[in-house]
Amino acid sequence: MSDKKNAPRQTPADAADLRKRAEKQAVAMEPISLSGQTPESVRQVLHELRVHQIELTMQNEELRRAQAEIEAERARYFDLYDLAPVGYVTVSEKGLILEANLTVATLLGVNRGVLVKQPLSLFILKEDQDIYYLHRKKLFETGVPQEWELRLKKLDGSLFFASLEGAFAKTNGASTCRIVISDITARKHAELYISRMNEQLQLALAEKDRFFSIIAHDLRSPMIGLVGVSRLLVNNAMDFPTNELHAVAVSMKDAAEKLFTLLENLLEWSSLNRGIIVFDPDEIGLKDVILRSTELLRTVADQKKVVLCCTVPSDVKVFADQRMLDIVLRNLLTNALKFSNPGSSVTIGATRDEATVVIAVQDNGVGMDHCTAAKIFSLDKTTSRIGTKGERGSGIGLILCKEFVEKQGGRIWVESTSGQGSIFKFSLPIKDRSPGPGTILHTDASKRAMMCQPIMNHS
16 A cells, blocks of 8 residues: 555656657658648648647646545555554455554564565464454354454564454455454453452452451350349349359459450451551560560460460560561460360470571460361451350451461461361561571470470569
């Protein structure tokens, strides 16, 4: 098409050559004889020649104007076809490219001359070629326009999403397919983004439903206990002996503590999901944080006669947010105490490599099966279980642990066998690199035994 636009135009030299060839033909023709002609007839002949000359001049001017209009139309066609915002390509019944505009060449990153006689499938991703073949075959069989989407390959190997609209046509008597190609990569990325946002929205809705379920279920139990005990006191306070009043007070305290723990976890979880918790990591001593958490839980451990044992040396440091680490340790220790058998122990240890410290909270309690362990950190799964003394939980504590650990660049997991206890482990980064990978942060067996004393003795 551009070749037509750039066709050579007639120059003065071409006109002179044309004049010479005309004169040569005129000389070869029989001479015109004016003998026997009257002056009037000669004047008539000259007049006719002059009129013909004027007619030829006018016709020549018309031809020039027509040629100028054709050139303008060619230029407009060039703009409409070659510089269109979408690609145009004509494909034979065998799938070979017969004609393509500049936009197609630009989209594919090749010279337009390279495209002609090449199969269009050469520029289609292998996994999407069946889509192209199916629609092309259907178009030639039925003549019905086809629309489809696939991925095209550029010369440099990069891919982009394209929308193709094909229509049947006859070109020089042969069946062809005229295809409009549009780059829809931006639209596809937008659709993918919207899809991801919808998935996150569905997850958020599921978490919200779970959140309300937790509130409805787990607030109800301790509240029933508080209301029941309160009514009992109101109706029979004067008739209770001292020891029974003390038992009632203990029940009220236990119910209030459960409510407080649940509300605290719900508040932390809500703050985290609303993005209002400030992440402020620093290098902190791990053992100090552990001892602070165990001190808070000493009463619970004493009630179940469970020994809390820390084997982490005093010089071990982690790079973490202290508040988040407190919450993680408190929840893991509470969970370990909940499922520990009376008279057993809960051990907090750690191992270290060049980049991380792995903290382990181990109990010798009831443990769990593989199915329970696989969903214990998921909010949309019901994993709340009853402890060895009937303790109930919301299941949200471990969710908090997972989110807080991952926010600090670590991960959390559980190793457990039903009836043999559980080991909850989580990793945190370290700021100062210490000796050797796989170093256990307690020395030999004798030193470990000295360190593994009831934590209340150290406090």
